[in-house]
Amino acid sequence: MAAKSIPNKPRYDYVKRTARKILLSNNINSLPTDIDLIFKANNIILFSESEAEQIAMSDLPYEFKNNKDIQAITQKRIIQGKSIYISIVKDRNRVPGNVRFSKAHELGHIFLKHFEEFDLPSSLNISNSHEYWVLEREAEMFAAELLAPTAILRACNCFDKESIKSLCNLSEEASEYVISDIRRDYHLMEREKAALECQFDDFIRNKKYLLLTSPAFCGNCGAPLKPADRYCIMCGFKTTNNVNIDKVFLYPSTIQLKSTGRVYYCLRCGEIDLPLSSKICNVCSAPLYNLCTSCNSKLSGNDRFCGSCGGVSSFFQSRLLESWAEVQNSLNSVHKNQILNYRKINFWDYIIEKLLDKNKLDVHRALFGSCGYDDCGKLIIAFESESNNLIDKDVILAEINAICLPYFDTTYDDIDIIHT
Template identity: 30%
Template sequence: MHSKKIPDKLRYNRTLSIAQKFILEQNINRLPVDPFKLTARIDLPIVSASEYAMAMNCSFQHVIRDIIKSNDGTAKCVDNMQFIIYNERVASKGRIRWTLLHEIGHVRLGHLIDFEETRVQRAGLTKTEYEVLEKEADCFASRVLAPPIVLEALKVDNATRLITLCGLSRLAAENRYKDFSAKLNKRRFPDLLEIKIERNFHDFIHKKYCVICGHSFVIENAKYCPICGKKRVYWGDGKMIYSGYELDDKSKAKVCPRCENEETSLDGEHCIICGSHLVNRCTNDDNENNHSYEPCGILLPGNARYCYKCGSQSTFLSNKILRRWSESQADEQVASTHDNFGDIPF
C-alpha cells in the first residue's frame, strides 16, 4: 500500500547503503557493470522501446513520447509487476548503461511502490518531488557503476579514466569524477560495507599484465613480472596464462615435478624419492637484472620464474624445474581477457 511521504531532499545515507548492499548481493566484482546481466539476476524485466511498441501495437515514437516521456528510459509498475523500458536507439552505450542503472535504482529504492503519487513520471509529482527521486536514482547509479572505494584503490585521477574503466558517457564521467574528487579529501576510514566491496573487487583492482611476455596475473604490489622478470608491469588484462605446478599454502609442490611422487606433505623441502627441491621461492640471486635490493626470499606462485618483488630468479627456474618463458611460450594456453561489449546486447 502506498503510504509514505515523498522526501523533500536526497536521502544520501539511505541511498548509499542500498547501493552498497546491492553491489554485495549481486556479487559485482568488476567494471564496467553489465546492467542486462543484473536485471536478469534480480528478475526485473527489461524491454526495449521497439519491443514494447510491437507488444502494444503502437509506434516507437508513441512509446518515447507518451510512455517513457524522455529519450532514455523509465521504470514502471503495472499490477504490482515492475519493469524497465529503455530507448535502445540511443547511440552512446555509456548513456544506456547509466539509464538502466538509474531505473534499477528507482526500483531498488522503492520509488515505484512507496508513494501514492509516483510511477516515477512527472504526472502526479511536483517538480521538487520529481527532482528528489531523480537525484536518488542518479546517486544509486553512480555508486554502483563507479564505486568510490574501487576508484580510490585504482587511483583514478581524471574523467577520461572513468569512461574506459566504468563504461560511462563523457558527461556522466565528468559529473561522477567531479563528485568523487570533491568527496575524496573529506573521506574518513572506509565503513564495513566499503571494506567488503573492496574485498569483492580484489582481483579486479590488483590484476596486472606484462607488456614483454603478455602474462596476466593477480598479485598485490608486484613490481616485476613473475614470468619474464621484467619491470614492465601495468594494471589490466593480459593475453597469456603460463602454466606451472600446483602448490600448497607454503609454496611446496603437491606432486614432485621430476618423478611425480605424490607424497610431498611430509616435513622438509625436498622430494623423498628423487631429492628435488619442491618449494618455489625467491633465490635472492639477480645475475640477469643486476638490481640493487634487500634480500627477500619470499614464497612464489607455481608458475613464477622470477620474484615479483625484487626480480630475482625463482628456485624453480634456477633448478630448471620451470623452463624460461621464451622457451615455453609456444606451449602455453592463450587466454584473451580483454574487456569488450561482445556479450552485452546493446
C-alpha cells in the first residue's frame, strides 16, 4: 500500500480522540496516568537508555546518545509477520516528569499510526526536519492528552501549572506545554466525555485528586485545604502548619449548585418552583444559597464553614449537611447495599448528575441518595429507607434510559424499587 501524504497541519480532533480511546481501552481511571502499563498492555517494548546499553553490551549510536534534541527513539520491526515496536527513552540526568512525557510522545507516534501510514526515514531525523514537524506536533498533543486529559482536568477544576504538575506527575516544562494545549477549544464529543468521566468517576467524585494537589490537610478532620484557607471548610478548625497526615480524609460532594451558587431545588422540601429573587425557599424557608453566616461570602455546596473567617455556613446551620464526624462514620461503615446479589451500576452517580443537566428535577429529587443495580437487564433502584416520594416507575425508567442509551449504549427493560 502506498504511503499517505503527511498532513499539512496537525489533526487536532483525531489526535485527541485517539488519546482518549487509549485511556479508555487500557482502563486508566486515575491520575497520574500509568504510562508503563500502556506500553506493557499493548506489547510495546520499552527500554531506558541504560537498559538498552546493558542489553546491547555497548553504547547506543552516537547520533542518538549525544543529540540533545532527541530524547527518545522508536523503531518498527516485522517479526513473524507481526509489527513490533521498540522504544528507547533517555533517562539519565532528566527529571521523571520529562521522561514520562517522552514515553507518551513515542506512544503518540505508534497509536497515531505514523509508522504505518507515512513513509518515515530514520526516527533520528524526524525532529530535525521541517517536513515532519506536523507529526512531531501530533505526538506532543497526544502525549499531553494522555498524561493530562482535558475532560478530567476540567472535572477536577485543575488548570494552573502547579496543580497539573502535581496531579499528572509532569515536569514544569511539560506542565506549561499542557496549559498551552488545554486553552485550545478542542472539539469533545459528549459521548466521549461521558465515557472518560465515567471511567474516572471514583477519582473525581471522591476527590482523590486532592491527595495530589492539596498543599496541606486539616489536623482535626483530615480534609484537604486550599492555599487561601485560614479555617477548615469541613470542621471550622483553624489551620496550622502542624498537620497530621494520618488523618487525611476525602469527603465526597453531595450537593450540586448552579453556576450562580443556587440550588436546583429546595434541599429540605424538594420545592422546584422557586422565585428567582428569593434566597430562601418560599415553602419551608430553607436557604437556597450556601452563605457564610458571619461574612456573607458565597460558599460551595458542601462547605460547613467559611475558609476565610471560620463562620458557620447556612447549609450546615440549617442541618442540610451532616457534620464531618457523621460523614466519616457513614463512609467507614459497610453499606447494606453491598450485600445485594446484583451487579452495581458503576456510572449510577453520573446518571443522577445528568438528570440535573437535563432539568429533570423531579426525577433527580426522587432518586437522590439511591444506588442502581442491573439484574440481567432489569433496573433495580435501592434506597436505605422508605422514600416519602411517590415514584412513578415508568417515568423513572424512561428518563434513565434516555440518558443511558446515547451515553452508554445500553437500556433497561424493567424496573423495581427496593428498600434495604
